[in-house]
Amino acid sequence: MPENENVFFSPARGAAAWRRRTVSRLVHRGWRWAQNAGAVTAARPGPLRFGRIGVGTRLAFPQGTVFGERWIHLGDHCVIGEQVTLTAGMMPGLDLGPDPVLRFGNGVVLGRGSHVVASAPVVFGDDVYCGPYVYVTSDNHSYDDTEQPVGKQWPRTAPVEIGTGSWLGSGCVILPGARLGRNVVVAAGAVVRGEVPDFAVVAGAPARIVRRWEPGSGWQPPLRTPPPVPVPEGVTPQQLLALGESDGERAQT
Numbered sequence: 309m310p311e312n313e314n315v316f317f318s319p320a321r322g323a324a325a326w327r328r329r330t331v332s333r334l335v336h337r338g339w340r341w342a343q344n345a346g347a348v349t350a351a352r353p354g355p356l357r358f359g360r361i362g363v364g365t366r367l368a369f370p371q372g373t374v375f376g377e378r379w380i381h382l383g384d385h386c387v388i389g390e391q392v393t394l395t396a397g398m399m400p401g402l403d404l405g406p407d408p409v410l411r412f413g414n415g416v417v418l419g420r421g422s423h424v425v426a427s428a429p430v431v432f433g434d435d436v437y438c439g440p441y442v443y444v445t446s447d448n449h450s451y452d453d454t455e456q457p458v459g460k461q462w463p464r465t466a467p468v469e470i471g472t473g474s475w476l477g478s479g480c481v482i483l484p485g486a487r488l489g490r491n492v493v494v495a496a497g498a499v500v501r502g503e504v505p506d507f508a509v510v511a512g513a514p515a516r517i518v519r520r521w522e523p524g525s526g527w528q529p530p531l532r533t534p535p536p537v538p539v540p541e542g543v544t545p546q547q548l549l550a551l552g553e554s555d556g557e558r559a560q561t
Contacts, residue, residue: 343369358382359408367392372423375400379409386412389420389440396426398447398463413472418442428465428484433472439496444468444482471506 346369348354350361358377362384369390374380376396388394396409410426413433419440424430428446447463466485470476474488477496482488487503494500495511495518504510507521522528539548 346370362386362414368420372421376402376404376409379404379407381408381410382412383414383416383434385414386416386418388418389422391421392418393423393425395424398427412436419478426468427463429467431468432470433474433490435472436470436474436476438476439478439480441479442476442482443480444470444476446484448484 346354348356348367348371349365350363353361356374356377358380360381362382364385365382367388372391372393374394379396380394394410397404409429410424411429411431413436415435416432417437418424419438419442421440422438422442423444425445425447430444430446446468447465449458450461450464451458453461464484468482468484469487470482471488471490471492473491474493476482476494477498479496480494480498480500482494483499483501485502486500488494488500489504489506489508491507492504493509494515495509497513498511498515499513500510500515504517505520508517509519510516511518519527519529
């Protein structure tokens with residue numbers, strides 16, 4: 309008997325395996341088609357009618373809960389991940405007046421599964437990047453009345469502002485009234501309320517400033533690692549791959 313022969317192989321088993329592979333390929337191909345067809349852009353808004361959706365902005369399919377689109381304005385070249393919830397107002401069908409309630413600047417990136425809930429104005433500056441499952445809200449449950457369930461009490465609301473160039477880490481929560489300055493870094497899982505100055509790093513629940521850039525002295529406390537060296541313009545992917553291989557060879561010698 310040949311050494312590598314599979315004694316359990318049979319034409320029926322081979323045909324079943326071929327069918328499974330074929331079905332798997334068809335399912336993945338169909339899902340890619342659905343993702344492309346269901347994505348929302350200015351040219352292909354589907355059932356959604358935003359107050360504004362900028363050039364190059366795309367909401368991935370499937371979308372999460374979206375309502376109050378008339379009061380949601382999205383800037384240019386924004387990337388909204390799958391299953392993202394965007395809501396203006398506490399429920400669908402409300403008249404929220406003439407002004408936008410939820411506004412994204414240009415180049416905003418919002419990760420998969422994130423929620424932005426706005427009854428009071430919520431504003432994202434330009435080039436704000438958010439990891440997955442970020443929660444930003446202008447509304448918070450109140451619990452003043454001990455005779456009523458918390459979920460039935462009228463919530464407290466306050467405007468929220470996320471400064472230009474900020475980065476919100478995975479799973480962080482931005483509470484009503486928060487005002488983040490420019491280029492603020494929010495650590496994963498942090499819970500932020502109140503005001504955060506420009507060029508600060510916050511972490512924890514409740515979030516505290518753990519690092520800040522000071523004019524004249526730089527980052528305090530100092531950064532533990534040197535800044536990354538950017539890739540020079542004009543370098544091709546093939547050149548980068550060859551450079552990495554040569555570095556690996558030098559490390560072994």
